[in-house]
Amino acid sequence: MRQCWHLVNFDKWTTVLPRGAKTCQFITSLDGAEVLGSLAVPDLNGALSPESELARSREHNLASRLVTLPQEIFDDIVAELPDAEYVLSLALTCSYLWRVLLPNVKGAIIAIEAPWAGDRLIFVGDYARGFPPNCKDYENGNMPEREMDPGDGVDAEMVNENPLYFGINRCILPRWPSLEVVMKDQAWDCPDIQLLLRLVTMLRSHPGSKRPGVLRNLTKQQYVLDSKLAESKYPYSLVEAIVVRTQWTESAADGLDDWVGDRFDIRSIEHVPEGWTDVSDEAIDLIGNAAIRSLRILDLEDWELTSYQVELTSYQAEHSRAWIK
Incomplete structure (x- = not known):
């Protein structure tokens, strides 16, 4: 059986309100739009009065x-x-x-x-156990207590074994x-x-304008350009770049897991410090591979998406980029 997943804000102890729990449903749905909006830091003028x-x-x-x-x-x-x-x-x-x-x-x-800017994010599966190595804050009795609802099928043992997946029932608002x-x-x-x-x-530095966004991994000093994602054949949004590299689970992940529990925000390109690494191309490859495997497209040649999937992902990208101010 395939895993179900939640995107979790570890510092706020909050998850995204799920509309698609499987990896493919998260990637091809609009669930990420709320995450983009909560990570996007507005550019504000810094001048003080004389x-x-x-x-x-x-x-x-x-x-x-x-x-x-x-x-x-x-x-x-x-x-x-x-x-x-x-x-x-x-x-x-x-x-x-x-x-x-x-x-x-x-x-x-x-x-x-x-x-959510600057918070630690994890895409956690229902096979996961315990906490990632860099997220031990809530161990030893410090974890917020979950409000138990007998109707949701979650018991205390499940919460104890996989606290990030079953132990959080606070959700980010749909908008x-x-x-x-x-x-x-x-x-x-x-x-x-x-x-x-x-x-x-x-x-606001750029009132009313729409500028390309940059996902910044503040922990690894890496970044992903929204403009490169938009030009690729997998025109997803920046949140999918987080999803494919923050997967925390007991079994093998679709992508990499080297971003698990890292801190993120979204800024304009002017806020990328010199010396940081552009990992946009890596993100594009990982997103495309994860989407293809998750959707179980068996008749692909050279990893090309079908016309329906291109139309679907283009629609998703257009609406997910609405956060850019």
Whole structure:
């Protein structure tokens, strides 16, 4: 019997809401679109206001008691804010605080728009046992307790033997909430939300543009170019490059397993440091081979996809790349 698989965020102890559990179903479905959106870090301008502009802005907002607080007290308040939404709400108090809190604002936007960036990912099969060598954090009683549902057929022994597959029932949302939705939930549709959206648009380095993405393996200092995947005969998205190299299982994997538990994000090409290795061609070969084997295409010649599969994968690629901002 063939394995079933889940893509797991080890640091968030969360899995992707499954619509296709077999390897081939994950690769040829649109399940990866949510993963792409949660890994894609927006490009934000880093310029801060000149000291003279900050001083003028402060004078214009002295009616706010927050502005007149000693800096160390204000810093303590900011440090105690529990979530990104609270940072953004505080920054909207006045123009001075928006400028002062700009680094915090950028961090809050990234936390909301790219909540999986920098996290460890694993494509785990139901034959797996225990944890990969670089993912031991939850052993010795530190693993979050699973909410047991008698109806799903999972018991404590299954969770103990294969905690990454059976021990997680928190799922990523089918569509990750936008900045506007998150702030509306927090601020009860406050009119300042539209101001926030305008200010955030001004912060974006490339507002409204669609730029090729780069999957970065932060652990191995390697990267995969979305533009190369799009030009290949297997036009899948960047998430499949993760899937074929993070497989954790007891039996032989379709691809490689040298990325299991590594940390990933998706950035624009300007954020690839010098000296990193381009592994796009490797990813294309592994994705193509995994798709072909999984789909059990027996009448292939020279590893060519049928016209139906080319049409299917092209449709998948078009919709999966919708995350690019």
